[in-house]
Amino acid sequence: MAYSSIxxxxxxxxxxxxLYNGMPKKYRWCVxxxxxxxxxxLNSPSTLVFLLLATAAVYFAGIFLNKIQDGFExxxxxxxxxxxxxxxxxxxxxxxxxxxxxxxxVFGLLAFLKYYPFFSENINHFLGLFTEKHMLPQLKLIQxxxxxxYTLQAxxxxxxxxxxxxxxxxxxxxxxxxxxxxxxxxxxxxxxxDQTAGQLMEGNRTTYKNLTWGAQLILWGLFKKMxxxxxxxxxxxxxxxxxxENSGAVLLMGGILxxxxxxxxxxGCMDIVIGSAQLFGVDLPKNFARPFFADSVNDFWRRWHxxxxxxxxxxxxxxxxxxxxxGKLSKKAKEKLSPFLGALIPSAAALFCVWFxxxxxHGAGWKYLxxxxxxxxxxxxxxxxxPLFAKTAACVHLNRDSGGFHVVRVLRTCVLVVGGMTLFRAxxxxxxxxxxxxxxxxxxPGSIVDGTLLHLGIDGWDFIAIAGGCIxxxxxxxxxxxxxxxxxxxxxxxxxxxxxxxxxxxxxVVIFGAYGPGYDQVAFIYGQF
Amino acid sequence: MEExxxxxENLKPGVDFAAQTDLIEDHILDSMSVVMLVGELNxxxxxxxxxxxVVPENFKTVDAIxxxxxxxxxx
Numbered sequence: 001m002a003y004s005s006i007x008x009x010x011x012x013x014x015x016x017x018x019l020y021n022g023m024p025k026k027y028r029w030c031v032x033x034x035x036x037x038x039x040x041x042l043n044s045p046s047t048l049v050f051l052l053l054a055t056a057a058v059y060f061a062g063i064f065l066n067k068i069q070d071g072f073e074x075x076x077x078x079x080x081x082x083x084x085x086x087x088x089x090x091x092x093x094x095x096x097x098x099x100x101x102x103x104x105x106v107f108g109l110l111a112f113l114k115y116y117p118f119f120s121e122n123i124n125h126f127l128g129l130f131t132e133k134h135m136l137p138q139l140k141l142i143q144x145x146x147x148x149x150y151t152l153q154a155x156x157x158x159x160x161x162x163x164x165x166x167x168x169x170x171x172x173x174x175x176x177x178x179x180x181x182x183x184x185x186x187x188x189x190x191x192x193x194d195q196t197a198g199q200l201m202e203g204n205r206t207t208y209k210n211l212t213w214g215a216q217l218i219l220w221g222l223f224k225k226m227x228x229x230x231x232x233x234x235x236x237x238x239x240x241x242x243x244x245e246n247s248g249a250v251l252l253m254g255g256i257l258x259x260x261x262x263x264x265x266x267x268g269c270m271d272i273v274i275g276s277a278q279l280f281g282v283d284l285p286k287n288f289a290r291p292f293f294a295d296s297v298n299d300f301w302r303r304w305h306x307x308x309x310x311x312x313x314x315x316x317x318x319x320x321x322x323x324x325x326x327g328k329l330s331k332k333a334k335e336k337l338s339p340f341l342g343a344l345i346p347s348a349a350a351l352f353c354v355w356f357x358x359x360x361x362h363g364a365g366w367k368y369l370x371x372x373x374x375x376x377x378x379x380x381x382x383x384x385x386x387p388l389f390a391k392t393a394a395c396v397h398l399n400r401d402s403g404g405f406h407v408v409r410v411l412r413t414c415v416l417v418v419g420g421m422t423l424f425r426a427x428x429x430x431x432x433x434x435x436x437x438x439x440x441x442x443x444x445p446g447s448i449v450d451g452t453l454l455h456l457g458i459d460g461w462d463f464i465a466i467a468g469g470c471i472x473x474x475x476x477x478x479x480x481x482x483x484x485x486x487x488x489x490x491x492x493x494x495x496x497x498x499x500x501x502x503x504x505x506x507x508x509v510v511i512f513g514a515y516g517p518g519y520d521q522v523a524f525i526y527g528q529f
Numbered sequence: 530m531e532e533x534x535x536x537x538e539n540l541k542p543g544v545d546f547a548a549q550t551d552l553i554e555d556h557i558l559d560s561m562s563v564v565m566l567v568g569e570l571n572x573x574x575x576x577x578x579x580x581x582x583v584v585p586e587n588f589k590t591v592d593a594i595x596x597x598x599x600x601x602x603x604x
Contacts, residue, residue, distance in 0.1 A: 163581040298559065313560050318580040321564040330568050343565040350564070383561065 001042055003186070003272045004225050009218065012039070016182075017279055021206050028203030032177055032280065039182035040145060047144030050113070051180060054106050058154040059175045061102040062168025065161050068094050099162050103155060110151045113141050118364035146185040148361060152311050153179055157193045159315050166194055174201050183276035187269050189287040190307040196284060204281040214278035216487060219505045221271030226513030228469035229265035232257045233514075234457030240425050243435050247444035250452060251435050255422035260470060262421060263291070266305070290477045295409035297378050297416055308361070312354045321350035344383060352376055362424070370429045374420050465512045472508075533595055536569045546591050553585045563588060570594075576601040 001008045016035040023031050040048050072091040076084045120136040127135060157178070161168045169175055178197040239246055239254030246254070267288040277284045287306050294300035301309050320326065326346040334342025359372020393400050426432035447453075454460055479486055490501050537546045544557055552558045558566065566588075567578045576598060587597040 163579075165581065298561075299556075302556075302559075314580070314583075317560055318564070318583050322567060322578065322580050322583065327568065327571065331572065343568060346568065347561045347564045351561075 001039065003183075003269055003276070004222055013276060013279070017206060020280060023203075025203045025205075029173060029177055029201045032181065032200060033173060036177065036180040036182040036185065040180060040185060043186070044142075044145035047142055047147075050109055050144040050147065051150060051185075054109065054150060054154050055172075055176045055179050057102055057105045058158055058179075059168075059172050061098055061158055062161050062175070063170065064098050065095055065158070066168045068098070069164075069167075095162055099158055102158050106151050106154050110147055113147065114143050115360070115364045116141060146187075149188045149190055150179045150185065152190050152308075152361075153193075156190070156311060156315060160193060169193070169197065171201075177201070181277070181282075183273045184284060187266070187273065188305075188307055189270065189273070189285050190311050191285055196282060199282045202281065206279055206281065210278050210281050212491075213487065214275040216490075216502070217271045217275030217278060219275075219502070219509065221268040221273075221275060222509050222513070223469065223505055224264040224268030224271065224473060226509055226515065228466050228473070229261045229268060230514035231458060231462045231466050231469075231512075232261040232264075235453075235462075236261055236425065238457040240427070240431075243426070243431060243438070246438070246456075247447040247452075248439035248442045249445050249448045250456070251422075252418075252439050252443075253448065253453065255418050255425070255435075257466075258425045259418050259421040260466070262424075263288075263304075264469070264473070290481050292414060292417075293410065293477070293481050294413050295406055296413055297375060297382070300413055300417055301375070308358070312357055316357055317350045317354050319350075320353050321346040326350070340387070347383065348380055351379055355379075365428075367423060367426060367429050367432065370432075371420060371424050374423055378416060462514075469508075469512070530591075530595055532573055533570075533591065533598065536566065536573060537591065537594075540566055540569070549590060551589055553589055558588055566594075570598060574598050574602060 001012065003009075012035075016031065019035075020028050020031045037048065040051060068091055072087060076087060079087060116139060120138060124135045124138075157168075157175070160166060174197050175193075177200050178191070178193055181196070181200060184191065236254055236258045239250060240258070243251060243254075270287045274284045274286065285307050289303040289306065291300050291303040294303050326349060330342050330346050332342075333345050355372040355376035356369070357372075358375070359369045362368045362371065390400075392398075399405065422435060423429070423432045426435055453463070476486055490498060493501075534546060538544070540562055541557060546552070549555065549557060563583060567583065570576065571578055578597070578601065582597060582601070587593055
């Protein structure tokens with residue numbers, strides 16, 4: 001049941017909304033929890049057990065952490081300063097042990113179910129060089145729906161409790177609903193417990209504003225997904241599927257259109273997800289902030305898949321870079337090498353961990369690891385060369401804050417992002433190499449205008465619909481980037497104008513959306529992670 | 530406060546830190562510069578800033594950073 005399917009949007013969402021509002025306020029969270037488990041069961045019945053296991057593990061681990069902390073607070077009253085310090089050390093180790101066991105379990109499930117086939121294949125390949133015995137068995141494992149998302153939410157919850165950001169919740173229903181809330185279970189956004197759990201339990205009635213604003217956002221998401229992303233999909237599949245037969249220019253077009261497709265699809269899905277949650281008065285964290293206006297790769301990742309970036313920043317980047325080990329190393333490097341390198345070492349090491357995790361989070365395969373390393377190298381080079389860039393700019397009297405230079409930076413970022421997306425979509429790292437080779441050695445620009453593009457899965461009308469959809473999204477994004485809220489503006493208009501906008505969107509989806517004969521329903525790309 | 534301003538100015542030359550109202554939202558301090566700043570603050574003020582302390586509220590303004598330093602020095 002995809003979020004863009006009629007089954008989800010009408011019977012499922014409609015029934016949940018009716019049941020939710022028909023129930024007394026204090027039981028409404030039960031409707032959401034039941035709906036979430038029904039949604040999960042309908043989509044992936046055999047893997048529901050893993051979600052339940054992860055929920056139970058973090059719930060009991062959280063309660064245990066509370067107990068350890070409470071015991072410490074009680075015992076420390078009777079101790080002197082030295083005794084408190086000693087006890088704090090013991091308690092610290094106990095809490096670390098609870099976290100380690102919980103991570104071993106939840107990340108162990110993720111590692112085994114998602115990465116075992118990749119590891120066993122590669123280890124067997126390596127062992128095969130020496131012997132044919134002791135091979136790891138090849139297992140056909142089902143990857144549980146949304147495991148990459150709910151595992152991060154679960155781990156974030158435990159880390160926050162460990163760090164003392166908040167106490168673990170005693171209400172198992174609250175923890176269960178936080179981890180399983182149906183709009184976000186498949187593709188995120190990856191929320192924090194203190195962001196959404198309270199709202200989910202409030203059980204506020206659906207207001208007119210929530211209903212209309214939620215529906216607007218769902219409609220906007222459908223527009224992006226069905227008019228642009230799903231129309232671009234056959235072209236992208238054809239170009240990347242037969243990359244050895246296409247010219248460099250066509251492959252470049254494929255890379256650009258895939259970038260457009262994945263943005264429209266993922267951000268469109270987030271609009272549907274956030275809109276669905278809004279119907280129940282729940283504000284989910286945003287996952288996109290007009291990423292193609294970014295003027296650096298770092299800025300791009302602050303605007304693209306925001307909640308994953310924030311998770312990795314808070315729980316991986318700061319944990320590594322601010323660790324005592326790197327603190328000491330940095331101090332030594334400052335004294336013996338240079339202050340610049342001393343300051344750089346913890347960031348560079350932590351950044352490596354972040355991009356390693358980001359890469360493998362996206363999938364079990366070398367190309368995903370290469371994808372992470374691609375961004376790591378760009379960011380590392382940016383950090384290393386920044387003093388040189390600043391000196392060069394000063395020498396040639398280049399104003400790095402000028403509008404013209406900003407445009408150049410935005411375009412440079414877009415080129416780097418298309419490169420990364422091409423690697424992401426390519427069959428393998430080898431295929432990406434071949435695609436790049438063709439772009440640089442067999443570009444054949446004529447293939448863009450000689451009609452070749454019209455024989456690659458989509459026709460001229462599809463291109464017009466994609467271009468039209470992109471222009472609409474670009475205009476809306478430009479307005480938002482200027483700081484205006486288009487939704488507030490539309491909501492402030494009279495009923496005729498307001499509904500004219502809504503109907504225009506509905507008709508655009510119905511008329512220009514990719515569905516019916518000739519179009520397969522396209523699964524959300526990020527739902528497969 | 531003087532030492533803090535000197536550290537910040539060495540980290541990001543040309544920024545009028547005292548006049549800034551949101552160093553995080555305005556992207557003056559990103560995660561890289563926060564890590565570099567934390568290293569400097571730990572050395573200069575003999576404190577231990579941990580990941581728990583690295584939240585936007587503690588790095589939003591010079592005053593917020595100074596308040597965090599004082600709080601950690603007292604602990």
